[in-house]
Amino acid sequence: MSNIAKAFDHGKAFIPFITCGDPSLEITEQLVLAMAESGADLIELGIPFSDPTAEGPVIQAASQRALAGGVTTDKIFEMVRRLRQKTNIPMVFMTYANVVFSYGADQFLGTASRLGIDGIILPDLPYEEKEEFDPICKKYNMDLISLIAPTSHERITNIARDANGFVYCVSSLGVTGVRSEITTDIGAMVQLVKKAKNIPTAIGFGISTPEQAKKMAQFADGVIVGSAIVKLCEQYKENCIEPVSSYVKSMKRAIS
Amino acid sequence: MSKGRFGIHGGQYMPETLMNAVIELEEAYEHYKNDPEFNQELTELLNEYANRPSRLYFAKHMTEDLGGAKIYLKREDLNHTGAHKINNVLGQVLLAKKMGKTRVIAETGAGQHGVATATAAALMGMECEVYMGKEDTIRQALNVYRMRLLGAKVHAVTTGTATLKDAVSEAMREWTNRIDDTHYVLGSVMGPHPFPTIVRDFQAVISKEIKAQCLEKEGRLPDAVLACVGGGSNAIGAFYHFIDNPEVQLIGCEAAGRGINTAETAATIATGKLGIFHGMKSYFCQDKYGQIAPVYSISAGLDYPGIGPEHAYLHDIGRAQYVAITDDEAVEAFEYLSRIEGIIPAIESAHAVAHAMKLAPTMKKDQIIVINISGRGDKDCAAIARYRGEDIHE
Numbered sequence: 001m002s003n004i005a006k007a008f009d010h011g012k013a014f015i016p017f018i019t020c021g022d023p024s025l026e027i028t029e030q031l032v033l034a035m036a037e038s039g040a041d042l043i044e045l046g047i048p049f050s051d052p053t054a055e056g057p058v059i060q061a062a063s064q065r066a067l068a069g070g071v072t073t074d075k076i077f078e079m080v081r082r083l084r085q086k087t088n089i090p091m092v093f094m095t096y097a098n099v100v101f102s103y104g105a106d107q108f109l110g111t112a113s114r115l116g117i118d119g120i121i122l123p124d125l126p127y128e129e130k131e132e133f134d135p136i137c138k139k140y141n142m143d144l145i146s147l148i149a150p151t152s153h154e155r156i157t158n159i160a161r162d163a164n165g166f167v168y169c170v171s172s173l174g175v176t177g178v179r180s181e182i183t184t185d186i187g188a189m190v191q192l193v194k195k196a197k198n199i200p201t202a203i204g205f206g207i208s209t210p211e212q213a214k215k216m217a218q219f220a221d222g223v224i225v226g227s228a229i230v231k232l233c234e235q236y237k238e239n240c241i242e243p244v245s246s247y248v249k250s251m252k253r254a255i256s
Numbered sequence: 257m258s259k260g261r262f263g264i265h266g267g268q269y270m271p272e273t274l275m276n277a278v279i280e281l282e283e284a285y286e287h288y289k290n291d292p293e294f295n296q297e298l299t300e301l302l303n304e305y306a307n308r309p310s311r312l313y314f315a316k317h318m319t320e321d322l323g324g325a326k327i328y329l330k331r332e333d334l335n336h337t338g339a340h341k342i343n344n345v346l347g348q349v350l351l352a353k354k355m356g357k358t359r360v361i362a363e364t365g366a367g368q369h370g371v372a373t374a375t376a377a378a379l380m381g382m383e384c385e386v387y388m389g390k391e392d393t394i395r396q397a398l399n400v401y402r403m404r405l406l407g408a409k410v411h412a413v414t415t416g417t418a419t420l421k422d423a424v425s426e427a428m429r430e431w432t433n434r435i436d437d438t439h440y441v442l443g444s445v446m447g448p449h450p451f452p453t454i455v456r457d458f459q460a461v462i463s464k465e466i467k468a469q470c471l472e473k474e475g476r477l478p479d480a481v482l483a484c485v486g487g488g489s490n491a492i493g494a495f496y497h498f499i500d501n502p503e504v505q506l507i508g509c510e511a512a513g514r515g516i517n518t519a520e521t522a523a524t525i526a527t528g529k530l531g532i533f534h535g536m537k538s539y540f541c542q543d544k545y546g547q548i549a550p551v552y553s554i555s556a557g558l559d560y561p562g563i564g565p566e567h568a569y570l571h572d573i574g575r576a577q578y579v580a581i582t583d584d585e586a587v588e589a590f591e592y593l594s595r596i597e598g599i600i601p602a603i604e605s606a607h608a609v610a611h612a613m614k615l616a617p618t619m620k621k622d623q624i625i626v627i628n629i630s631g632r633g634d635k636d637c638a639a640i641a642r643y644r645g646e647d648i649h650e
Contacts, residue, residue: 050547051416051533053425054271054432060415073545097269097532102546124269124532128258132532149273151435159272170273174433 007042013222021071039252047095054123056177084116092119119143160196179206210254217255260449265565312469325619339631341372347458352439365420366557367399369443374408444487445564448535459493486558490630511553512580522551525578602631
């Protein structure tokens, strides 16, 4: 069983996202360990990109802060190396195609895999462009996570059939960020995925409250939360470990 | 390999949310580009509304002064709204209307594309919102007013460097919010397929006319065609029908800003490397970790860290040549053309004029250079005056 599959092996999975280096890589490292202890099943580590076109204002600002603080891909690799000596929690990178491409896709994915990263999410790499990185991911046993959106319709079958790890179901139109209401028929999206392939699904974009998480968890195998956590990091800075931990606990409890 | 490739460049590196939108656009374009009724409507708009064909003007004084090749100016500055941008916009807004869209959004740098989009939206009864870097709304305040006058809503983008690249990012984000009724009128030969092809086809009217006009006036093709390049829409428009005439030199003039050896430059071919950004694979100014560089040029329209994929390909195969022109050179050319021919070019187009000033004296008197004057320079007067130390504000 792959490490990512294990994340979906004990009830509904709670998947937090944090931006590496916001407020610092030391805090990011502590956050990962604290979230793992608080019930997170899989952690998305965001490698900041200068121009994140799929992100809303909260994660855009976090990326800017992290880059201004001097975070680089190599420094994030070093942090992952330290983390892997302390935790087995499944971890995936979330970043943009150019971060991987410019590093040299083979070198990036090979290094990430050796350090113990289990998969990668690239929101600007649709099904049509998978070939850019998918063969290299396969070579290094990394799952290239596929996304489906409310606009995907008939595309879902093909995307799901070729998906690995889990399928990231984008809950709403627009970019990442907290929403008061999610109106998409997510149940129908997930059904199309399951019809095409027996693979875990996780819903992300817009989820912030335990009530929303509980509702979304009825439809899928996991719930992804980014902006709400990144907001806590922004608000509490180096003191964010405690509030993020209790938030993760409350979210995991809500979906259990 | 995916669709929309120019050699290794191009492609569709877009969020999944937008994939059906770009596929729908491609299908609509493939249908309408061969539809006689659509083409007739577009031609009528270009001729009757936008004032095409634009003139190919013999710049007698400049030719005599430089003492080399004969210089012709392709007067895209005389189009309605004052730049080549209207060619693409009339095509795209008409296409959007046929697709049943009721709202258009656009990014803009210098404001010319925003003004053109607001104009076409007013003409065709569409709602219009334009995203413009905060920095550029200050540099080009008059164009912001023009857009509002035309009924468009202008959003000042404050993220990143608050210039053209951030305006593109923000327009893309807005498109993922509202797709059903909205078409994104991309202003250059960039972004995901099918935009680089659609925009090129709508701008190719420029080289089609140059070819016919040059044959009529000179009985032969020009030796060199020069155009400024940011994303590259006026340049690809001026080059396209000459690509298969290898005897015609194609020269794109990038913005070197304060120089290609400084960090304050926007010269992508000179200083960039291969990357993936804004939906396409092409050359981009970036650091070693792939973070997009905060580029700089005096010209808001060339202040972009990338270049359209077809230009990247023409560079790779050596069919077109790309040179870098500094702020200083462009400003001198801006003043030179104003004085010598009574034509004030856009500061963007002045980059091409600047290269012609270097190139023409090295060529023979029976050779021909065509410079694409992509826009007029009224919008730049206050900024250039300030560059020269005069305290003028709009």
